[in-house]
Amino acid sequence: MRTEIRICGFGGQGIILAGIILGKAASLFDGNEAVQTQSYGPEARGGASKCEVVIDNKLIEYPKVQNPDILIAMSNEALLKYIDDLKDEGTLIVDPGTTDVDEVRDFIDEHNIKVYEAPATQTAMEDIGLKIVANIVMVGAITKISKVISKEAVIKAVEDSVPKGTEEKNIAAFEAGYALIE
Amino acid sequence: MTEEYFIQGNEACAKGAIAAGCRFFAGYPITPSTEIAETLAHDLPKVGGSFVQMEDEIASMGAIIGASWGGTKSMTATSGPGLSLMQENIGYAFLTETPLVICDVQRGSPSTAQPTMGAQGDMMQARWGSHGDYEPIALSPASVEEFFYFTIRAFNLAEEYRVPVFLMADETMGHMREKMIIDEEKINIVPRKMPELTDDYLPFEHVENGTTPMPAFGEGFKVHITGLTHDERGYPDTNTPETHSRLVKRLCGKILNNRDKISSVFSQFCDDADTVVISYGSPIRAVIEAVLKIRKEGKKVGYIKIDTPWPFPEEQVLELTQGAKNVIVVEMNLGQMYWEIERLLKEQNNVHFMGKIGGLLPTPDEIISKINEVEGK
Numbered sequence: 001m002r003t004e005i006r007i008c009g010f011g012g013q014g015i016i017l018a019g020i021i022l023g024k025a026a027s028l029f030d031g032n033e034a035v036q037t038q039s040y041g042p043e044a045r046g047g048a049s050k051c052e053v054v055i056d057n058k059l060i061e062y063p064k065v066q067n068p069d070i071l072i073a074m075s076n077e078a079l080l081k082y083i084d085d086l087k088d089e090g091t092l093i094v095d096p097g098t099t100d101v102d103e104v105r106d107f108i109d110e111h112n113i114k115v116y117e118a119p120a121t122q123t124a125m126e127d128i129g130l131k132i133v134a135n136i137v138m139v140g141a142i143t144k145i146s147k148v149i150s151k152e153a154v155i156k157a158v159e160d161s162v163p164k165g166t167e168e169k170n171i172a173a174f175e176a177g178y179a180l181i182e
Numbered sequence: 183m184t185e186e187y188f189i190q191g192n193e194a195c196a197k198g199a200i201a202a203g204c205r206f207f208a209g210y211p212i213t214p215s216t217e218i219a220e221t222l223a224h225d226l227p228k229v230g231g232s233f234v235q236m237e238d239e240i241a242s243m244g245a246i247i248g249a250s251w252g253g254t255k256s257m258t259a260t261s262g263p264g265l266s267l268m269q270e271n272i273g274y275a276f277l278t279e280t281p282l283v284i285c286d287v288q289r290g291s292p293s294t295a296q297p298t299m300g301a302q303g304d305m306m307q308a309r310w311g312s313h314g315d316y317e318p319i320a321l322s323p324a325s326v327e328e329f330f331y332f333t334i335r336a337f338n339l340a341e342e343y344r345v346p347v348f349l350m351a352d353e354t355m356g357h358m359r360e361k362m363i364i365d366e367e368k369i370n371i372v373p374r375k376m377p378e379l380t381d382d383y384l385p386f387e388h389v390e391n392g393t394t395p396m397p398a399f400g401e402g403f404k405v406h407i408t409g410l411t412h413d414e415r416g417y418p419d420t421n422t423p424e425t426h427s428r429l430v431k432r433l434c435g436k437i438l439n440n441r442d443k444i445s446s447v448f449s450q451f452c453d454d455a456d457t458v459v460i461s462y463g464s465p466i467r468a469v470i471e472a473v474l475k476i477r478k479e480g481k482k483v484g485y486i487k488i489d490t491p492w493p494f495p496e497e498q499v500l501e502l503t504q505g506a507k508n509v510i511v512v513e514m515n516l517g518q519m520y521w522e523i524e525r526l527l528k529e530q531n532n533v534h535f536m537g538k539i540g541g542l543l544p545t546p547d548e549i550i551s552k553i554n555e556v557e558g559k
Contacts (some may be wrong), residue, residue: 023190027361036359062471064543
């Protein structure tokens with residue numbers, strides 16, 4: 001079955017890496033198909049950043065996300081911009097430290113959206129001592145919530161994708177994010 | 183042996199180049215093609231190759247033409263603004279019969295327009311961008327794995343016909359990541375045909391199939407290379423009409439006479455189709471999704487995926503659309519390959535156009551709406 005995931009926030013938050021890890025986990029380590037695409041402005045940091053992952057158990061033709069099953073917002077600007085695309089009864093994951101979910105409450109109620117708050121930035125700073133791993137904390141939360149990618153596959157993909165020497169901190173960030181969700 | 187990757191189209195292109203035997207890259211980084219240069223800067227020295235970041239795209243083309251004459255398979259990668267600057271030297275490469283590969287990862291245009299957004303606005307520039315009569319070869323990949331294998335094919339065609347070959351990708355193709363499986367058994371490399379060093383050797387001889395084996399500098403050959411009209415020795419002969427006519431007709435003929443070997447398409451469901459949708463590059467993926475969906479609803483729709491926009495696969499497209507009432511051409515511009523297809527099919531089909539600019543891929547729903555609109559007429 002086709003699952004469409006969109007992760008959005010600011011450039012510099014590691015949005016695209018988060019999507020690469022999910023795509024790699026699904027395709028190389030779970031043996032499914034995955035396509036990851038991205039859109040960003042010409043700025044290196046600070047502009048809007050959007051990363052999309054499509055996961056399926058059969059060959060994926062159309063590579064882009066149209067109506068995400070899961071929307072992950074790591075900035076309020078991104079939340080407001082993309083909430084309208086979310087599928088009815090879809091899943092919204094937000095970082096409460098960087099977004100205000102009350103601003104989209106009407107949409108959530110009207111479309112029966114399941115909302116999860118994953119304080120990724122706070123957890124990254126307090127548990128790991130590094131704000132920069134907030135994206136990997138979020139990957140942990142997404143893995144637990146989405147159930148379309150196995151935990152083992154994502155751990156392999158994190159190890160395979162982060163810079164050498166940072167694996168331990170990143171795995172700790174992943175586990176902390178995984179533990180955030182009941 | 184097979185290997186599995188989850189990588190970008192641009193990285194797949196760089197890996198394909200190395201697998202094809204490319205050992206020289208000169209270029210000027212430009213979004214959305216930069217990862218090709220970045221990957222080759224990293225990987226070429228490991229296989230004994232060289233990477234040069236040049237001062238601009240004019241010099242980049244000059245450098246790869248020189249490297250090719252030095253006997254090395256060479257390439258550059260760019261986007262629309264860079265392709266514009268390369269045009270003069272591209273013409274020089276055609277007239278001097280220099281094999282090389284130019285990858286254009288197309289972005290919103292004209293001018294520097296949209297660096298990070300996709301488009302297919304350079305298709306006619308690949309065809310007609312440099313002045314004069316010449317016949318280019320261009321390939322358009324539609325998946326990461328195809329980008330790898332099409333890059334190898336681009337080098338092979340360049341060597342086989344001694345011509346520049348274009349890889350016409352687009353931003354989505356360049357930046358998209360998906361699974362790529364490299365099967366060593368599927369890799370077939372065409373090495374450069376070296377001529378025999380004899381006293382009467384002619385580097386630009388009018389051989390029957392049109393393509394003369396190419397000498398390399400440093401191997402003992404004495405060769406004069408010029409962008410002026412030249413005789414079979416390579417010396418300028420600019421005032422004899424026959425020399426020019428014979429030369430340029432041979433250069434065009436070596437591609438056109440081998441069109442059936444160069445051109446390729448992939449198609450599905452065209453046999454019984456009332457409507458055939460034609461596209462290439464990343465938009466074809468939206469077309470396939472749309473066609474598979476409405477086929478399930480019983481509509482007789484097929485598609486043709488053009489793998490080689492140039493030389494255009496005329497015979498295949500004419501045959502596959504024979505029974506169709508309507509043809510729809512989908513591309514990310516305001517009409518380029520459409521005119522080529524309209525010219526070809528207007529006696530046979532109603533040819534419609536669906537163009538999208540702005541940077542986003544057409545969606546399957548937009549294509550289904552277009553099919554319904556056309557069939558409702």
